[in-house]
Amino acid sequence: MSANGIITPSTLSPKDLPWQILWEKDKCSLCGRCTAVCPVHAIELGVHRQRLVQTPMGLDREPSNVYKIFYGIRQKTDPAYACVGCGMCTMVCPNECIMVHRNDEVDKLKYHIDRGGQPRRRGGRRNVVGGILDQIKFTRISMLTDPALDAGRHEFELRTLLGRILPPEENLRLQREQGWIPPVREIYPLMIGSMSFGALSPNMWEGLQMGVAYLNEELGMPVRMCTGEGGCPPRLLRSRFLKYTILQIASGYFGWDEIIHAIPEMKEDPCAVEIKYGQGAKPGDGGLLMWYKVNNLIAAIRGVPAGVSLPSPPTHQTKYSIEESVAKMIQSMYMAWGFRVPVYPKISGTSTALAVLNNLTRNPYAGALCIDGEDGGTGAAYNVSMNHMGYPIASNIRDCYLNLVKVGMQNEIPLIAAGGVGKQGNLAANAAALIMLGASAVQIGKYIMQAAAGCVGSESDRCNVCNVGLCPKGITSQDPRLYRRLDPEKVAERVVDVFLSFDTELRKILAPLGRSTSLPIGMSDAIGINDKAAAERLNISFVV
């Protein structure tokens, strides 16, 4: 607030802000680390005038005023500099004297972050905690019936299939007739979902890829990662690691000419091609990578000149119907690698998912359907899209699976579930629940950012500044001063930790079910929920 007390409608006090900085004067050494590290300049050194009125006991002398100056850490209240709650100040403070607290009521900043008529945009995901996945429990505990297995001792076949799986008689017939059999990959059911080189920093992206390569080559876990729409570094395209990579093509087609040019030099086929039609976090919305983020590196990988804004429209151009979009795109992408690489579409969770699925069942090439639910994350979206649009993944996947069961194709088109898997840290439980609801695999994005790189974002609207390139952990920034905070090898190590511990937890869930020979896809008799309506909707047991 200005010193002479003039206020504007958007004049806020710290009480009005979502995050409040608590600072302890007695412990502070004024080292400057907190203000130096704050990504949004929410705090600054404050010059404070302190007044001491010295009135003598007995009033035998005249009272006097003494003024003193002291310095402290002060929070700015200008909405442009509002604290985002990342807590980096606390992290760098040598004396633990600064801390961030969430407002105890709905903040007033909400009503004022539309300056210039621009609604709020941010990164992160839906600012709504909870979700149905955490409520699903695994109720079929087979002690003597199946019998139970030992997660630590038994061997489990946890791999899943990606690609169009033909019915056995059809497969045999085609083998006999030497016809074309769609390519199918055996992969690990936990995939790293699409996050582009550009959305992520170079160090983060490399760390993820390195971790994935390690899991494959050192530990024999066929983990796959999708590039997102941002092309693929030329060296990766020409390396054997490409087989661990799913190349994404989206409406901007960035980097695809570079991929095409690399095809003659590829040592390996990519794992698959994902065609992005929608994203759970911002359904029906596209993206715009601002020109100032398109540095030389990103430009080279995307095959554009530097300093040009890159639009990814909400929809693919030149495709005007579902039949046309899906058929045309799937055909083209299969052709790129001589029909050796599975191709599948990814859509955002939607009440129209069944229409897409029905179309895919009639398309002999469709390799899978990936659905990204409302809890998916993003690097940049309108707050309104993120918080209020989309479809929950659980019922969307369930509807699709049951529909496949109805047409007898549940073993033919794998469903991949994404969007908020492990939202509250329960990765294996959420993944297992989705698998038992009918998913063949799950994709994670924000979870791996949190677990492998220390992303501090949360559903309490913490941090969430991925969109402005200020990521304090260097995960989503293109600024070397930020992304060099992240060591790719350390990220890779964490990726390995995450997958190994996930693997153990998944076994801990599957073992008591007595399932070790195949992933219990659609094994919904093993799950229940303490919510009658949800149980009915998902067609699973209601357990109380």
Next chain:
Amino acid sequence: MNQKNRPYQISGVENGHRIASRVLEEIIQSAVSSGHRDIEIEAFGQHGIGGRLWRAADEPLNISIVGSPGQRTGSMGFPNTRIEIQGPASDDVGWLNAGAEITIHGHATNGTANAMAQGKIYVAGNIGARGMTMTKYNPRFDPPELWVLGSVGDYFAEFMAGGIAVVCGHEGQNPENVLGYRPCVGMVAGKIFFRGPHGGFSQNDAKLVPIDDEDWDWLRENLKVFLERINQSKLHKKLAQRDQWQLLEARSPMERGFVARRSMEEFSQEVWDQELGKGGLIGDLTDLDRSPIPVITSGELRRYVPVWQNQAYIPPCEASCPTGIPVHERWRLIREGRVDEAVDMALAYTPFPATVCGYLCPNLCMQGCTRQWAGMTPVDVSSLGKASLKAKMPDLPPLSGKKIAVIGGGPGGLSVAWQLRQQGHEATVFDLEKKLGGKISSLIPRSRIPDEIVDAELTRARQALPHIHLQQKLEKEEVEKLKDDYDFVVIAVGAQKPRILPVPGKERMIPALKFLRQSKAGQAKVGKKVVVIGAGNVGCDAATEAHRLGAEDITLIDIQTPLSFGAEREAAEEIGAKFRWPCFTKEITQDGVELTSGELVPADTVIISIGDEPDVDFLPETVRIQNGFIEVNEVFQTTDPQIFAIGDAVKLGLLTDAIGAGRKAAQAISDILAGKRPRGDTRQIIDRSRIKLEYFDPRVQSFESVEHCATECSSCGSCRDCGVCITICPKGAISKKEDGENGLEMVVDASLCIGCGFCAAACPCGIWDLVENDPLGV
């Protein structure tokens, strides 16, 4: 055969029918109770034969089993019991064995020695899956032992928690792998000696260790016993070869959790970079250093950089002053003890520092003062203004030969002439009046400005301006002529043409300017009742003068809220003048002013002061007039590039506005004469939030001296050299550099600075700014 030595016979078949396990157990227990210590049992698949025979107490008990024993032979066996199975055994031999010695003269199936805690099991052949699983070692007893001549089946030694297993690998079922598939999962204690190849084991739980001498001695001696029990002593020589044996031990809890795998660093170097090339994933696209850095960085890696922007912005006082006097600089000089220089400095900006700054100016600089903004008393500049009467004339530069004609010798005209002369150009001033000074000399009441002050400043101005032509009325042709004779002509004629209301009786109105001029000349007369139409500052002056001349009832009327302010308004209010509005004049009669409302405001004298217009009739056609005033651009140039115009002739304003316009026009003319594009001041006013008034006492309401004023000035935008930044910097990165030519400068050592912004936040004057560092890798 000696009948006595023949073992006691028990058959598992009675009358051609198999006896139930429960019944056979009763028979055996009863035989032992009856004292039999040597028993041969013909088994027909009965469960658990040979265990639990504690009734023999410490006496040795031999159980020989022929036929087909069932599962768990010897389970819960006691230490006195020695069981010999003459053929192969079924599952779980020695299950939960608590001390029995069990010899199997054939193969044993799955679960051999499962959960065994004490005792020994000797197997003359191979065993099935999950042998030696869940075994224990109880420190009260010797550890359990399992000896296998051949190989073991899959999942051997799962959860093995103690005991010793020996796998001799002699003619095993699978000579390629004597330990079977995935042994030792969950093993936490115990040892496994084995001879022959293995196909891997749980690295997380077990490890291969060298066989030391003590172990070897134990193995060699006990191997003899084993081979004796299974009647294969002849194999001892073949099997007792130390180099053929290996030893697996459980990892200690401390060693657990450690999976021996390649480090990521090694993977990165030897696999990742090997496949992709040096620099990894994008090594071909960039040579940017991407190695890890700490969160707090300095130098090039700082995100933000402090910049010392001394005098880059205009302070609010200077910006508010139309004349553009840098008031803060004068306070600085005083702080430095250079009071005379502070006083003299004013003459660089105005020829009337005492008259205007000290008396007549409403002191816009003080109104703009940052302190005012924070509710604090602004630094008082008027005392400094008054002191300027004694300011020393600056040394005048030699003449350039360029000549400028200035028409009008008022504050604006004298300002432009004064400035031009200081720039080395010769200015010639033409004025209509007998006395220089325009409005100041002829209109403004003496109550507001003593004559001696004006005279002193005019005298000083005349010293610099020798070419002054008074009582010169110029006509159009003469102005055209001036254009030929001079390089530039500046019009500073003021607004002398009073605006009159077009109402009946308008001839009865006295224009305020005329009245004031007459008043000052001692020629004016007024009645008792005076009405002033137009309650602006000129109206107030007229009212005050009317009072001085004897008027008793003075009313100022206006059609809107009067715009008068400051000293003029105060003086008018002091003499009891009434202000009324809105009042619309319908007619002036000899009784007074009749309003459109019908009311008559009685007046003996009616003065009109609703503004004045310049007399522009003498101007050439090339000078465009807009709404009665001369049109100029931002540097006061008219549509005739050779003619400039300033002051009230352009727009009605304050004295300081005219003086400032004179300064700007003079600067523009000098620039043009020097062949440069005329430039204004491109600096912006400093953001007041950069100034930290917390350093000053908020209770100060008046100032004891100019020195006190100087101390309380926060020196907005100009470094006070207070040392706060040097002191507050947590890294000690800021130091002062004194440079003879440029004066003082604060410099930052980039290698120390972390970009915390403390300097910018603490600076009282708002000099430091924190800006984004130059982008890297763009």
